[in-house]
Amino acid sequence: MPVTRLPLRRAIAITLAAIVLPAPAHAHGLFDAHLLDRAPLLLTAVVVAAAWLLYVLGARKVPPRRSEALCFHGAMLLVVFSVFGPIDDWAETSTSWHMTQHMLFIIVIAPLWALARPLPQWRGITGRFAQPLWTGIMRAGRYPTLLALLHGAIIWIWHTPKLYVLALDNLWWHAFEHACFLFTGWLFWWSVLRANPKQTPQALMAVLLTLMHTGLLGALLTFGSVSFYGEGRSVEDQQLAGLIMWVPGGLIYLIGGGWIAWRWLTRMWRRQQTGAAQEELG
Template identity: 85%
Template sequence: MSAWALVPLLGLSTPALAHGLFDAQLSERAPLLLSALLIGSAWLLYALGARHVPPRRSEAFCLHSAMLVAAFAVFGPIDDWAQRSTSWHMTQHMLFIVVIAPLWALARPLPQWRGVTGRFAQPLWTSILRAGRYPTLLALLHGAVIWIWHTPKLYVLALDNLWWHAVEHACFLFSGWLFWWSVLRANPKQVPQALMAVVLTLMHTGLLGALLTFGTVSFYGTGRAVEDQQLAGLLMWVPGGLVYLLGGGWIAWRWLTRIWRRQPAHRLDQSS
């Protein structure tokens, strides 16, 4: 696992140069530099923590895949395209919400991070674990974040100001991670709440996507084509909705599998 410690540096070096983090406009690129530092630190801590608490291969794959996608979404060309195109901006948002966030949840990185930070960050990990007990509440929080940042004023503000753009990304990633953590890691007693949370998120994101799709005027300024906005709505509505359906199906499948596994033992107890 020591080789993984070099991955954050390799993954961030090229995109950082492409976005001019080290040119004359370094002060203006400070939000991107801070984002790179946070993502790289989280990745490096996971790699170091994996030495103390070895993860499953599937979990490690999910974490490293999520980090690669995050580096591409934040520092790759898609971030430049998002400045000019509503559909590319929506693609960036969907990568945060329905790709990176669920991969982080499936990766279950807290044991590795706790293995490095020890007691120093224990209150943070405890708070995250406790929050995971309330899928419906986290779905409402995540939904509020999505709708608030898609209001015209905040949407344009995030495009015009790199600091607010970084805050927007952080809101999507953190609230999305908490949401997917609570539903994908729900225990059997929480399955009804988890399914309700997924259905609620599916419905309101579909509604937002429909509003963008069927809108006849540009919500985010005259410089953005209505057709591009409609494509953005379709991206949220169709591919995003499919991910939520898959998530709900996975939750139901895990729940039914647990029930089926208990049936033979229950029958043996009755026969004895």
């Protein structure tokens, strides 16, 4: 374990340092000429760093599985890349890059967080201080369909033209938009990927519902003949954005639904095997 932790800590330290290093070439840099205007980004950096640090400290008390730790650290690296990297600047002028950023939040980072199961580590370090929050998250996970509706509403609301442009023009709304995608996406994937056998039909319905409405939104953007988000954005770029949501997004939801169904069938098969073995013994 000590051999594998050192590179991991070094990678985390380098990544966190990259968040706060001067980046004058980036429109969203933390330490450019208008630092006060970048307060939302600074706050975002603090939240990301705190969540990551709490997980690392909590992992000492509640050691996670190696696969879960890899999922969490990989997701956090992608958060840093998506929010503070060049993709955020490209998203200001390109609808397709903006969609790429959103899809990273929704279908990559959020399910990785769900697979990582970070709550035991966070609870291990926060104790009773944040217990109501963790309890609320655990209870919310019992309702996959409801969380799918909430997550779907967030996706559609933030892709309406007025709010889309508002998030581009105002960094506070931009940060809030990102938080909405990440938090509701995490809750959605948590509820469907961690569903117990009784909740599996609801989880499959939630994934199917999300696949259908995101595909519809992607199709609207793909076949739109005018730019929905202003004259400065080309229709071709918007159509590419729609394809990014429609095709890769649909593939991820299909994979997620297939994985849920496979777990369900595997459990049923094991129960049948166990029942058959007990009958033979009886």
